[in-house]
Amino acid sequence: MEKFDVIVVGAGTAGCLAAKTTAEAGLKVCLIERKRREEIGEKICGDALGEHHLKTVGLEKPQGGELEKRIEGVKIYSPDLKTVFTIEYEDYVGYLLNRRLFGQWLLKKALDKGAVLLDSTQCLEPIIEKNFVAGVLAKSVKTGENIRLKAKVVVDASGFLAVVRRKLPKEMGIENEVANEDVEACYREIRQLKQETEKTKYCEMYLNQKVTPGGYTWIFYKGGAKVNAGLGVCMRGKFPNPKNQFYKYILTKPLFEGSLLLNGGAWYDPTRRPLDNMVGNGVAILGDAACLVNPIHGGGIGPSMLSGYLAGKTIVEALEKGDVGQKSLWPYNRKYMEMYGTKQAGLDVFRMLLLTSRNEDLNYGMKYRLLTEEDVLKASLGKEFHLTITDTAKRVLRGLKRIWVLNKLRLTVNLMRQVKAHYKNYPENPEDFEKWKMKTEALFNEARSKLIE
Numbered sequence: 001m002e003k004f005d006v007i008v009v010g011a012g013t014a015g016c017l018a019a020k021t022t023a024e025a026g027l028k029v030c031l032i033e034r035k036r037r038e039e040i041g042e043k044i045c046g047d048a049l050g051e052h053h054l055k056t057v058g059l060e061k062p063q064g065g066e067l068e069k070r071i072e073g074v075k076i077y078s079p080d081l082k083t084v085f086t087i088e089y090e091d092y093v094g095y096l097l098n099r100r101l102f103g104q105w106l107l108k109k110a111l112d113k114g115a116v117l118l119d120s121t122q123c124l125e126p127i128i129e130k131n132f133v134a135g136v137l138a139k140s141v142k143t144g145e146n147i148r149l150k151a152k153v154v155v156d157a158s159g160f161l162a163v164v165r166r167k168l169p170k171e172m173g174i175e176n177e178v179a180n181e182d183v184e185a186c187y188r189e190i191r192q193l194k195q196e197t198e199k200t201k202y203c204e205m206y207l208n209q210k211v212t213p214g215g216y217t218w219i220f221y222k223g224g225a226k227v228n229a230g231l232g233v234c235m236r237g238k239f240p241n242p243k244n245q246f247y248k249y250i251l252t253k254p255l256f257e258g259s260l261l262l263n264g265g266a267w268y269d270p271t272r273r274p275l276d277n278m279v280g281n282g283v284a285i286l287g288d289a290a291c292l293v294n295p296i297h298g299g300g301i302g303p304s305m306l307s308g309y310l311a312g313k314t315i316v317e318a319l320e321k322g323d324v325g326q327k328s329l330w331p332y333n334r335k336y337m338e339m340y341g342t343k344q345a346g347l348d349v350f351r352m353l354l355l356t357s358r359n360e361d362l363n364y365g366m367k368y369r370l371l372t373e374e375d376v377l378k379a380s381l382g383k384e385f386h387l388t389i390t391d392t393a394k395r396v397l398r399g400l401k402r403i404w405v406l407n408k409l410r411l412t413v414n415l416m417r418q419v420k421a422h423y424k425n426y427p428e429n430p431e432d433f434e435k436w437k438m439k440t441e442a443l444f445n446e447a448r449s450k451l452i453e
């Protein structure tokens, strides 16, 4: 049986970056993907990517067919459509991608560095030996034949399905399940409009708790008259079917009159804080499999590539030392938490505020600037936003009729600050993890009880 240094399960954005990073260091890398090679990259997605994410992982700007349109920022609409926040900042400059060609572009980078692709191959479960992940059991989609593959490290980059993570033994110390209320059920279509619209510079996001409880609708204008439009609803309690909501509330807008469906489908987006721990003996969890998505806007292409890059680097160092135990892979946790996880955790608290805000409160809060564009920008960039005494006083005057909205906002800002301070102390090694995790759970339970229940 052939033995690899690294097996990467899933050739999505996370997996391709992990395969590229480990292969370019000279490791023997196998990338397993259940899709056929030419389908790699196809994904139900909004297709938007901030330019800064590419810079962070050392990738050049997309130039070819993978780039469909450049975007300059985001517009956020209040439920009554009367207030629009326009967020223009370098972090919101980016691209609308041709998702399949972008995936092929990343795949080529991994293969050019020497990674081997086994496409049409479905990973079934991890192989566990002496408390280490030692490979995977897979199955050929074409022949149905079972394949055993061994490796020193297995990377789970299989997206929301997290085929390895879900089957790890408890002793690995990695959460197997993710709560439904931390997931958005989404439905998305790519449509050809009857004619190109003028409004093409910004990504548009629409808040409305009736249409998208705990989520939002997006309309992203691609090149020509093509539009990527969809919506997500939080899978909390009895939630509506996203496709029904899309057909009832979005496709009925005049914009879509006479439009042609090019591609449609549903998928899931895990919008919570990162898994508290993403490594075990001989295993690392990446991208959507590790819940690495921005909890507010659901963007996960950037963080998934970052996780592939950081986990890849850590694996190379661990193999150089000849030790792939949990402790050796731990720096991946630390680096990710430092670069994106802390911000993600803070935004998970912000998500709780939005989850229970009523349409009237959102209309009022946006109209009277109880929450400002700057707050949204700072929060989304992971920066601290303090409500100073004068600032608070001004907002109190503006918000007299909805003082509880302001109080909730202040509570949220305070909790976000506590969570972020806690994440700055992410443990140096696995021995200190339990204590850190207990405090994390206490903080999130407090946020949940104060903001949701």
Ligand SMILES: Cc1cc2nc3c(=O)[nH]c(=O)nc-3n(C[C@H](O)[C@H](O)[C@H](O)COP(=O)(O)OP(=O)(O)OC[C@H]3O[C@@H](n4cnc5c(N)ncnc54)[C@H](O)[C@@H]3O)c2cc1C
Residues within 6 Å of the ligand: 009, 010, 011, 012, 013, 014, 015, 032, 033, 034, 035, 040, 041, 043, 044, 045, 046, 047, 048, 049, 121, 122, 123, 124, 157, 158, 159, 160, 161, 163, 186, 187, 188, 230, 267, 268, 269, 286, 287, 288, 289, 292, 293, 298, 299, 300, 301, 302, 304
């Ligand atoms: C509707 C929707 C809209 C979104 N819009 C945006 C957006 O505009 N911008 C943004 O940044 N993010 C967006 N996201 C999130 C983004 O798509 C994901 O966060 C990102 O693609 C995660 O990458 P990944 O590599 O972790 O997983 P994936 O891209 O899901 O890749 C996983 C790969 O693993 C393969 N796989 C799965 N199971 C197996 C198995 N058993 N064996 C072998 N292979 C397997 C899959 O076929 C797939 O190729 C959106 C998500 C959804 C659902």
